Amino acid sequence: MSTNLVPLLLRPKPPPPWLGVVVAVALIAAETLVLFPLRANSPTAATAVVYLCGVLAVSMVWKPWLSVLTAVASALAFNYFHVPPFRAFEFTAGRDLLTVVVFIAAGLATSRLGRVSWIFGEVA
Structure with a gap:
Protein backbone atom coordinates (compact mmCIF):
# COMPACT_ATOMS: atom_id res chain seq x y z
CA MET A 1 0.00 0.00 0.00
CA SER A 2 1.31 3.44 -0.82
CA THR A 3 2.56 5.41 2.17
CA ASN A 4 0.52 8.41 0.97
CA LEU A 5 -2.73 6.47 1.42
CA VAL A 6 -2.09 5.38 4.99
CA PRO A 7 -2.76 8.79 6.64
CA LEU A 8 -5.97 9.12 4.63
CA LEU A 9 -7.23 5.77 5.88
CA LEU A 10 -6.18 6.26 9.50
CA ARG A 11 -7.33 9.81 10.17
CA PRO A 12 -10.05 10.23 12.81
CA LYS A 13 -12.48 12.06 10.51
CA PRO A 14 -13.84 10.44 7.36
CA PRO A 15 -13.11 12.08 4.01
CA PRO A 16 -15.73 14.55 2.72
CA PRO A 17 -19.15 13.15 1.78
CA TRP A 18 -18.87 14.27 -1.84
CA LEU A 19 -15.85 12.01 -2.21
CA GLY A 20 -17.86 9.15 -0.78
CA VAL A 21 -20.58 9.71 -3.37
CA VAL A 22 -17.99 9.73 -6.15
CA VAL A 23 -16.42 6.51 -4.82
CA ALA A 24 -19.84 4.86 -4.46
CA VAL A 25 -20.82 5.73 -8.05
CA ALA A 26 -17.45 4.54 -9.37
CA LEU A 27 -17.69 1.23 -7.48
CA ILE A 28 -21.26 0.59 -8.63
CA ALA A 29 -20.26 1.32 -12.24
CA ALA A 30 -17.22 -0.97 -12.00
CA GLU A 31 -19.25 -3.78 -10.40
CA THR A 32 -21.90 -3.46 -13.09
CA LEU A 33 -19.29 -3.76 -15.83
CA ASN A 41 -22.53 -18.49 -16.59
CA SER A 42 -23.66 -17.50 -13.09
CA PRO A 43 -26.97 -17.68 -11.28
CA THR A 44 -28.56 -14.27 -10.76
CA ALA A 45 -28.58 -14.49 -6.97
CA ALA A 46 -24.88 -15.33 -6.83
CA THR A 47 -23.85 -12.28 -8.85
CA ALA A 48 -25.59 -9.88 -6.44
CA VAL A 49 -22.78 -10.50 -3.96
CA VAL A 50 -20.40 -8.51 -6.18
CA TYR A 51 -22.36 -5.34 -5.39
CA LEU A 52 -21.94 -6.01 -1.69
CA CYS A 53 -18.21 -5.32 -2.03
CA GLY A 54 -18.86 -1.68 -2.93
CA VAL A 55 -21.40 -1.27 -0.14
CA LEU A 56 -18.91 -2.58 2.40
CA ALA A 57 -16.04 -0.45 1.07
CA VAL A 58 -18.09 2.75 1.30
CA SER A 59 -19.55 1.88 4.69
CA MET A 60 -16.11 1.31 6.24
CA VAL A 61 -14.98 4.85 5.51
CA TRP A 62 -18.03 7.11 5.35
CA LYS A 63 -21.11 7.73 7.48
CA PRO A 64 -24.07 5.31 7.66
CA TRP A 65 -26.35 7.42 5.46
CA LEU A 66 -23.93 6.99 2.56
CA SER A 67 -23.83 3.27 3.25
CA VAL A 68 -27.63 3.06 2.95
CA LEU A 69 -27.59 5.20 -0.21
CA THR A 70 -24.94 2.95 -1.75
CA ALA A 71 -26.89 -0.17 -0.79
CA VAL A 72 -30.09 1.09 -2.42
CA ALA A 73 -28.26 2.32 -5.55
CA SER A 74 -26.45 -1.03 -5.82
CA ALA A 75 -29.69 -2.97 -5.56
CA LEU A 76 -31.28 -0.75 -8.24
CA ALA A 77 -28.28 -1.17 -10.57
CA PHE A 78 -28.33 -4.93 -10.04
CA ASN A 79 -32.06 -5.11 -10.78
CA TYR A 80 -31.84 -2.89 -13.85
CA PHE A 81 -28.80 -4.42 -15.53
CA HIS A 82 -28.60 -8.04 -14.35
CA VAL A 83 -32.09 -9.31 -13.51
CA PRO A 84 -34.38 -10.39 -16.37
CA PRO A 85 -36.00 -8.55 -18.07
CA PHE A 86 -32.78 -6.63 -18.59
CA ARG A 87 -32.75 -2.81 -18.66
CA ALA A 88 -36.09 -2.57 -16.89
CA PHE A 89 -37.12 -2.30 -13.28
CA GLU A 90 -39.23 -5.28 -12.32
CA PHE A 91 -39.34 -5.82 -8.60
CA THR A 92 -40.27 -9.04 -6.88
CA ALA A 93 -40.98 -8.51 -3.22
CA GLY A 94 -39.18 -11.65 -2.05
CA ARG A 95 -36.01 -11.37 -4.11
CA ASP A 96 -35.50 -7.63 -4.42
CA LEU A 97 -36.58 -6.63 -0.94
CA LEU A 98 -34.30 -9.28 0.54
CA THR A 99 -31.38 -7.98 -1.54
CA VAL A 100 -31.92 -4.40 -0.35
CA TRP A 118 -11.54 4.73 14.17
CA ILE A 119 -12.34 5.71 17.75
CA PHE A 120 -9.73 3.29 19.06
CA GLY A 121 -7.24 4.13 16.30
CA GLU A 122 -7.13 0.66 14.82
CA VAL A 123 -7.75 -0.54 11.29
CA ALA A 124 -10.65 -3.01 11.19
Whole structure:
Protein backbone atom coordinates (compact mmCIF):
# COMPACT_ATOMS: atom_id res chain seq x y z
CA MET A 1 0.00 0.00 0.00
CA SER A 2 1.31 3.44 -0.82
CA THR A 3 2.56 5.41 2.17
CA ASN A 4 0.52 8.41 0.97
CA LEU A 5 -2.73 6.47 1.42
CA VAL A 6 -2.09 5.38 4.99
CA PRO A 7 -2.76 8.79 6.64
CA LEU A 8 -5.97 9.12 4.63
CA LEU A 9 -7.23 5.77 5.88
CA LEU A 10 -6.18 6.26 9.50
CA ARG A 11 -7.33 9.81 10.17
CA PRO A 12 -10.05 10.23 12.81
CA LYS A 13 -12.48 12.06 10.51
CA PRO A 14 -13.84 10.44 7.36
CA PRO A 15 -13.11 12.08 4.01
CA PRO A 16 -15.73 14.55 2.72
CA PRO A 17 -19.15 13.15 1.78
CA TRP A 18 -18.87 14.27 -1.84
CA LEU A 19 -15.85 12.01 -2.21
CA GLY A 20 -17.86 9.15 -0.78
CA VAL A 21 -20.58 9.71 -3.37
CA VAL A 22 -17.99 9.73 -6.15
CA VAL A 23 -16.42 6.51 -4.82
CA ALA A 24 -19.84 4.86 -4.46
CA VAL A 25 -20.82 5.73 -8.05
CA ALA A 26 -17.45 4.54 -9.37
CA LEU A 27 -17.69 1.23 -7.48
CA ILE A 28 -21.26 0.59 -8.63
CA ALA A 29 -20.26 1.32 -12.24
CA ALA A 30 -17.22 -0.97 -12.00
CA GLU A 31 -19.25 -3.78 -10.40
CA THR A 32 -21.90 -3.46 -13.09
CA LEU A 33 -19.29 -3.76 -15.83
CA VAL A 34 -17.57 -6.72 -14.15
CA LEU A 35 -20.83 -8.65 -14.03
CA PHE A 36 -21.70 -8.41 -17.73
CA PRO A 37 -19.32 -11.21 -18.82
CA LEU A 38 -20.44 -13.36 -15.88
CA ARG A 39 -24.16 -13.02 -16.58
CA ALA A 40 -24.41 -16.07 -18.85
CA ASN A 41 -22.53 -18.49 -16.59
CA SER A 42 -23.66 -17.50 -13.09
CA PRO A 43 -26.97 -17.68 -11.28
CA THR A 44 -28.56 -14.27 -10.76
CA ALA A 45 -28.58 -14.49 -6.97
CA ALA A 46 -24.88 -15.33 -6.83
CA THR A 47 -23.85 -12.28 -8.85
CA ALA A 48 -25.59 -9.88 -6.44
CA VAL A 49 -22.78 -10.50 -3.96
CA VAL A 50 -20.40 -8.51 -6.18
CA TYR A 51 -22.36 -5.34 -5.39
CA LEU A 52 -21.94 -6.01 -1.69
CA CYS A 53 -18.21 -5.32 -2.03
CA GLY A 54 -18.86 -1.68 -2.93
CA VAL A 55 -21.40 -1.27 -0.14
CA LEU A 56 -18.91 -2.58 2.40
CA ALA A 57 -16.04 -0.45 1.07
CA VAL A 58 -18.09 2.75 1.30
CA SER A 59 -19.55 1.88 4.69
CA MET A 60 -16.11 1.31 6.24
CA VAL A 61 -14.98 4.85 5.51
CA TRP A 62 -18.03 7.11 5.35
CA LYS A 63 -21.11 7.73 7.48
CA PRO A 64 -24.07 5.31 7.66
CA TRP A 65 -26.35 7.42 5.46
CA LEU A 66 -23.93 6.99 2.56
CA SER A 67 -23.83 3.27 3.25
CA VAL A 68 -27.63 3.06 2.95
CA LEU A 69 -27.59 5.20 -0.21
CA THR A 70 -24.94 2.95 -1.75
CA ALA A 71 -26.89 -0.17 -0.79
CA VAL A 72 -30.09 1.09 -2.42
CA ALA A 73 -28.26 2.32 -5.55
CA SER A 74 -26.45 -1.03 -5.82
CA ALA A 75 -29.69 -2.97 -5.56
CA LEU A 76 -31.28 -0.75 -8.24
CA ALA A 77 -28.28 -1.17 -10.57
CA PHE A 78 -28.33 -4.93 -10.04
CA ASN A 79 -32.06 -5.11 -10.78
CA TYR A 80 -31.84 -2.89 -13.85
CA PHE A 81 -28.80 -4.42 -15.53
CA HIS A 82 -28.60 -8.04 -14.35
CA VAL A 83 -32.09 -9.31 -13.51
CA PRO A 84 -34.38 -10.39 -16.37
CA PRO A 85 -36.00 -8.55 -18.07
CA PHE A 86 -32.78 -6.63 -18.59
CA ARG A 87 -32.75 -2.81 -18.66
CA ALA A 88 -36.09 -2.57 -16.89
CA PHE A 89 -37.12 -2.30 -13.28
CA GLU A 90 -39.23 -5.28 -12.32
CA PHE A 91 -39.34 -5.82 -8.60
CA THR A 92 -40.27 -9.04 -6.88
CA ALA A 93 -40.98 -8.51 -3.22
CA GLY A 94 -39.18 -11.65 -2.05
CA ARG A 95 -36.01 -11.37 -4.11
CA ASP A 96 -35.50 -7.63 -4.42
CA LEU A 97 -36.58 -6.63 -0.94
CA LEU A 98 -34.30 -9.28 0.54
CA THR A 99 -31.38 -7.98 -1.54
CA VAL A 100 -31.92 -4.40 -0.35
CA VAL A 101 -32.35 -5.47 3.29
CA VAL A 102 -29.18 -7.59 3.24
CA PHE A 103 -27.16 -4.79 1.57
CA ILE A 104 -28.40 -2.19 4.07
CA ALA A 105 -27.86 -4.46 7.09
CA ALA A 106 -24.33 -5.37 6.01
CA GLY A 107 -23.51 -1.74 5.24
CA LEU A 108 -24.80 -0.47 8.58
CA ALA A 109 -23.00 -3.19 10.51
CA THR A 110 -19.75 -2.46 8.69
CA SER A 111 -20.22 1.28 9.20
CA ARG A 112 -20.64 0.70 12.93
CA LEU A 113 -17.52 -1.47 13.09
CA GLY A 114 -15.58 1.11 11.06
CA ARG A 115 -16.54 3.90 13.47
CA VAL A 116 -15.53 1.84 16.50
CA SER A 117 -12.14 1.04 14.97
CA TRP A 118 -11.54 4.73 14.17
CA ILE A 119 -12.34 5.71 17.75
CA PHE A 120 -9.73 3.29 19.06
CA GLY A 121 -7.24 4.13 16.30
CA GLU A 122 -7.13 0.66 14.82
CA VAL A 123 -7.75 -0.54 11.29
CA ALA A 124 -10.65 -3.01 11.19
